[in-house]
Amino acid sequence: MSIKKRLAAFCVCVVTILAMTCTSFAAENGNGRVEEKGVVIETITDKDTYTSGDTAKFTIKVTNKNTYDVSNFEIAYTLPIAGNLKINSADLPKKIDLIKAGETKELTFSTEVVSDTEAPAGSVNIVVIIAIVAAVVVVAVVVIVILLKKKKKASALMLVGALLAGTLAAALTPVKEVSAEVKDSDFKRVSVHDPSIVKDEKTGTYYIFGSHKAYAKSKDLMSWQNFSMNISTDYKKLFGEIWEKYCSTPANSDLNGNLWAPDVIWNETMQKWCMYLSLNGNDWRSVIVLLTADNIEGPYDYVGGVMYSGFVGSEERIAISDVRKVLGDSASLSRYNTDPTNGSSAKVNAIDPSVLYDDEGNLWMTYGSWSAGIYQIKLDNATGLRDYNYTYELAAGKSDPYLGYKLAGGGYNSGEGPYILHAGKYYYLFLSIGNLEASGGYNMRIYRSESINGPYVDENGKTGILTSYQGNLGYVEDGQKTQVWKNTKKYTSPLGIKLMGAYKMYGVARTQVAQGHNSAFVDDDGKIYVIYHTRFAGSGEGHEVRVHQLFQTEDGWLAAAPYEYSGETLNNDITAKDVTGTYDFLVHRQDLVYAAQAESNEGETYWTTTYKTITVNSEEVKLSMRATWKEAGAKVTDSKGVVYAMDVTLNEDGTITGDHKGKWELTTGANVKMTIDGVDYTGVFVEQANELTTRDATMTFTLVGGNQCAWGTKNPENN
Numbered sequence: 121m122s123i124k125k126r127l128a129a130f131c132v133c134v135v136t137i138l139a140m141t142c143t144s145f146a147a148e149n150g151n152g153r154v155e156e157k158g159v160v161i162e163t164i165t166d167k168d169t170y171t172s173g174d175t176a177k178f179t180i181k182v183t184n185k186n187t188y189d190v191s192n193f194e195i196a197y198t199l200p201i202a203g204n205l206k207i208n209s210a211d212l213p214k215k216i217d218l219i220k221a222g223e224t225k226e227l228t229f230s231t232e233v234v235s236d237t238e239a240p241a242g243s244v245n246i247v248v249i250i251a252i253v254a255a256v257v258v259v260a261v262v263v264i265v266i267l268l269k270k271k272k273k274a275s276a277l278m279l280v281g282a283l284l285a286g287t288l289a290a291a292l293t294p295v296k297e298v299s300a301e302v303k304d305s306d307f308k309r310v311s312v313h314d315p316s317i318v319k320d321e322k323t324g325t326y327y328i329f330g331s332h333k334a335y336a337k338s339k340d341l342m343s344w345q346n347f348s349m350n351i352s353t354d355y356k357k358l359f360g361e362i363w364e365k366y367c368s369t370p371a372n373s374d375l376n377g378n379l380w381a382p383d384v385i386w387n388e389t390m391q392k393w394c395m396y397l398s399l400n401g402n403d404w405r406s407v408i409v410l411l412t413a414d415n416i417e418g419p420y421d422y423v424g425g426v427m428y429s430g431f432v433g434s435e436e437r438i439a440i441s442d443v444r445k446v447l448g449d450s451a452s453l454s455r456y457n458t459d460p461t462n463g464s465s466a467k468v469n470a471i472d473p474s475v476l477y478d479d480e481g482n483l484w485m486t487y488g489s490w491s492a493g494i495y496q497i498k499l500d501n502a503t504g505l506r507d508y509n510y511t512y513e514l515a516a517g518k519s520d521p522y523l524g525y526k527l528a529g530g531g532y533n534s535g536e537g538p539y540i541l542h543a544g545k546y547y548y549l550f551l552s553i554g555n556l557e558a559s560g561g562y563n564m565r566i567y568r569s570e571s572i573n574g575p576y577v578d579e580n581g582k583t584g585i586l587t588s589y590q591g592n593l594g595y596v597e598d599g600q601k602t603q604v605w606k607n608t609k610k611y612t613s614p615l616g617i618k619l620m621g622a623y624k625m626y627g628v629a630r631t632q633v634a635q636g637h638n639s640a641f642v643d644d645d646g647k648i649y650v651i652y653h654t655r656f657a658g659s660g661e662g663h664e665v666r667v668h669q670l671f672q673t674e675d676g677w678l679a680a681a682p683y684e685y686s687g688e689t690l691n692n693d694i695t696a697k698d699v700t701g702t703y704d705f706l707v708h709r710q711d712l713v714y715a716a717q718a719e720s721n722e723g724e725t726y727w728t729t730t731y732k733t734i735t736v737n738s739e740e741v742k743l744s745m746r747a748t749w750k751e752a753g754a755k756v757t758d759s760k761g762v763v764y765a766m767d768v769t770l771n772e773d774g775t776i777t778g779d780h781k782g783k784w785e786l787t788t789g790a791n792v793k794m795t796i797d798g799v800d801y802t803g804v805f806v807e808q809a810n811e812l813t814t815r816d817a818t819m820t821f822t823l824v825g826g827n828q829c830a831w832g833t834k835n836p837e838n839n
Contacts, residue, residue, distance in 0.1 A: 179226055180227040181224055181225070181226050182216060182219060182224070182225050182227070183219075183223070183224040183225075184223055302342070302686040302687055302815050303815060304813045306340070306342050306343055306686075307342050308344055308345065309664045310328075310344040310345070310665055311334065311653075311662070311664055312328050312329075312334040312336050312346075313331045313332060313334060313637070314330045314380065314637040314653065315328040315330045315336075315637075315638075315652065315665050316328060316329050316330065316381065316384065316539075316639040317649070317651045318386070318416070326338045326339070327416055327417075328651060328665060329384050330381070330382070330653075331379065331382075333355070334346070335347055335348065337417075341649065341685050342685065342687075344665065347417060349417050349419065349420065350419035350420060351379075351411070351418065355375060355376065356375060358422045359409065360375065362399065362407060362409070365436065366405060366407060366437050367401030367406060367407060368401065369405065372401060372402040378400040378401065379398070379400075380400045380472070381472045381473070381537065382395050382397040382398075383473050383474050383475050384396075384416065385475045385476075385483075387412075389501040389502050390502065390504060392504070393413045393414070394412055395412070395413070396408055396473035396475055398470070398471035400471050401430065403430055404467045404469050405429070405430035406428075406430060408425070408426045408427040408471065408473045408487055409422065409423070409425050410422075410423040410424060410425075410426050410505060423504065426485065426504075426505055427473075427487055427497065427506070428440075429469050430470075431443055431453070432454070442506065445508065446506070446521065447522055456522070467492055468495065469489045469490065469492075470488075471489050472487055472488065472489050472637075473485050473486070473487045474486045474538055474539045475499070476572070478542070479542075479572075481501070483498070483501050484496055484497070484498055484540075484572055486527065488538060490532070490534060490535065490536060492529070493526060493528055493529025493530040493531075494526070494527045494528040494529045494535060494549075496572075496574075497510075498510040512524050512525060526585060527573075527574050527584070528549065528551055528567065528583075528584030528586075530585060530586045530587055531587055531588045533586050533590050534554055534611060535551045535593075536551070536553075537550070537551065537636060537637035537638065539638060539640060541640040541642070541678075542572070543642050543648055543672060543678075544676070545570060546569065547568065547569050547571065548567070548568045548640070548678055549568070549584070550564055550565070551567070551616060552636035552638070553565060553593060553613065554610075554611035554634075554636070555611075556636065557634065557661060558660070558714070559633075559634075559714065559715045560611075561713035561715075562611075562633075563619070563620070563621050563634075563636060564619040564620065564635060564638055564650075564652065565616025565617060565619070566578070566619060566677070567583075568676070578615060578616045578827055579617055579827045582614075582615055590613060592611065592614075593615070610713065612710055612713060613710065614710055617678075617827050617828065617829065618828050619650070619680055619708070619829055620635055621635075621709065621712060621713070621714065622713075622714035622762040623706055623708070623763045624762055624764045624765060625706055625831065626704045626818075626835040626837075627811055627812055627816075627818055628683070628810070628811050628812075629811060630656045631656060631658075632654045632655070632657075633654070634654065634663075635653075635654045636652055637653060638652035639651050639652075648669065648670040648678070649668070649685065650668050650670050650678075650680055651665065652665070652666060653665055653666075667684055667685045668680040668685055669688065669806075671806070673791070673803055673804070673824050674787060674791050674802050677802070679822040679829055680829065681820065681822055682831040682832070682833050683808045683809065683833075684811060686808060686809040686815065690806055691805075692789030693789075694805055696772060699770060699786070699792075699819055699821070700770050701819070701834055702768070702770075702835065702838040702839055703767070703769075703821070703833060703835065704767065704832065705765055705766055705778075705779075705830070705831070705832045706830065707763065707826075707828055708763065708828055708830065709763060710827065712761045712762075714760065715760045766780060767835075768832065770784050776794065776796060780796050780797050781796070781797065782795045782798075786805075790806060791804055792804060792821060792823075794821075796825075796830070800825050801823035801824060801826075801830060802824060802825065803821055803822050803824060803830075804822060805819065805820070805821045806820055807819050808820050810833070816836075818833055818836075819833075819834040820834070
């Protein structure tokens with residue numbers, strides 16, 4: 121058969137596939153979302169079906185997930201009247217001047233429905249097909265750029281053809297689903313900084329409460345929606361007096377920007393929802409306050425202060441605080457000018473509360489940040505306030521009569537967002553170290569104890585309590601915060617198990633960075649979760665909430681699933697045959713922190729054109745689409761401090777080969793032991809949906825060893 125005949129046959133096949141799958145695609149994937157190489161195009165209709173006389177409204181969302189800007193993004197259409205829709209090509213949106221890294225822009229238009237009967241979903245969603253073709257064009261352009269830069273022109277041309285046929289056909293095929301039937305449309309993102317989670321057992325709804333009056337809820341830990349409550353509007357009425365009299369300074373007088381890190385818990389004794397909220401002032405003039413409500417979504421009423429800091433030096437603030445009530449009128453307060461546990465100039469800061477019941481039903485609040493470190497006091501179950509009948513001795517590095525038990529930090533070293541999780545026989549203390557900015561070296565560390573009061577130690581048996589300044593953990597001056605990479609020792613402390621860091625591996629489209637200020641909880645079914653906010657490489661300071669399932673290893677440590685939670689459950693009947701193969705493998709190294717570095721480029725312009733003919737309601741519609749875009753300005757690379765996955769193969773004979781060497785064995789259920797490059801790990805295998813839009817089922821493993829966590833994900837390209 122000649123080349124021309126083969127091409128003609130190929131086109132006929134493509135047209136047939138499109139015609140057959142058009143209606144089913146509209147039903148299965150009504151949002152028409154396509155993502156490849158960091159560019160996302162999503163077509164949204166105002167509803168699924170229309171009748172004659174309706175106006176169909178379309179929104180085309182273009183998201184640039186790359187680490188560089190895109191400018192002059194343009195789509196050219198050639199469209200006749202299409203099926204039951206009257207489309208005027210002159211009205212179609214064509215251009216977006218600039219889409220910054222991580223930014224989303226929208227193109228909107230309307231068209232008339234002209235048939236006398238209800239329009240089938242297939243005809244209404246003609247623009248879904250348009251968006252898919254446009255996305256394929258953009259993908260082809262991106263890949264051409266990559267390959268041409270590598271001087272692989274033949275590969276570029278072949279790949280364009282594959283994308284225009286293969287990707288389009290695949291996009292019109294129902295999404296591959298894992299056992300939980302998860303689809304990308306099941307996920308909805310929110311931005312909540314410092315998310316603290318709690319579940320309303322009566323409704324089964326999960327809530328996260330965060331800084332700056334940000335709140336969200338979900339029924340499944342995947343699809344979140346924001347909500348507001350009375351604190352959002354009444355904060356001045358609730359906290360204005362104590363803010364003005366105790367916290368406010370000329371350099372920090374805005375209460376609105378200083379409502380930080382609330383933690384909410386159901387108090388069984390009070391039969392109230394109790395919210396513990398930080399009012400953050402400069403010079404350690406902070407207060408953790410208590411609010412209560414009958415409904416978890418409010419309204420919340422102000423009760424009073426629970427813990428104060430920065431009271432020394434002002435008789436007025438001393439009188440407002442409860443320090444005299446705790447220590448007595450004649451007690452000396454001079455030690456609170458310093459860190460009372462080690463005599464340094466670092467002071468305690470009363471922020472970032474975390475509240476938890478112990479095994480005996482006692483209520484404890486952990487709090488603190490930087491400076492003098494993390495402390496814990498006992499609360500009164502009947503009032504939700506401090507338990508004034510419980511006392512603490514003055515013991516350097518261990519406890520203080522006012523501040524309570526010391527759990528971690530000190531010496532002006534980094535450590536914030538403390539959160540305690542109780543699972544099994546252990547209490548786990550989470551801390552975030554580093555500056556929270558994308559390039560600030562932010563990462564989460566874990567310690568554990570069999571007592572809620574500690575001592576908390578890591579896998580090496582080391583405590584997180586510090587009595588002197590540490591060069592790899594200490595404060596970074598303001599001018600260095602966005603350039604931590606210039607001092608590669610910053611926030612690379614070997615203390616505490618590092619849960620995760622910046623990484624590149626199969627199944628993840630965006631490089632997460634600066635993950636931290638987490639919460640965690642055990643659900644009714646025994647599943648354990650970690651909830652945190654994350655930023656993304658090259659996308660500025662925008663952040664989103666992520667949820668990962670945690671697993672207890674046979675050694676009693678916590679390991680996070682490689683991909684975000686999508687309903688997965690451990691399979692305790694797993695066999696060696698299920699898990700052998702080649703994986704992307706990485707270790708979340710403690711000695712690496714992410715830092716973005718700018719690189720200039722020439723701002724080249726690229727373009728491509730494609731033609732497709734499809735059938736919609738017996739009418740042929742010819743689509744002609746030409747997409748152009750341009751790399752704009754300086755692009756940001758994420759090579760500094762990112763862990764890149766390497767190949768390892770788990771062989772049937774129990775050996776590990778590839779870029780890393782070692783051995784492995786299944787123990788009980790989904791548990792596994794591995795020795796890789798001389799480091800002993802314990803962990804689990806779990807099949808998950810990956811984080812691509814296809815949400816493909818992927819076998820993964822997660823490990824803890826050497827005071828670090830490690831992940832493996834089966835990459836289909838290598839199996």
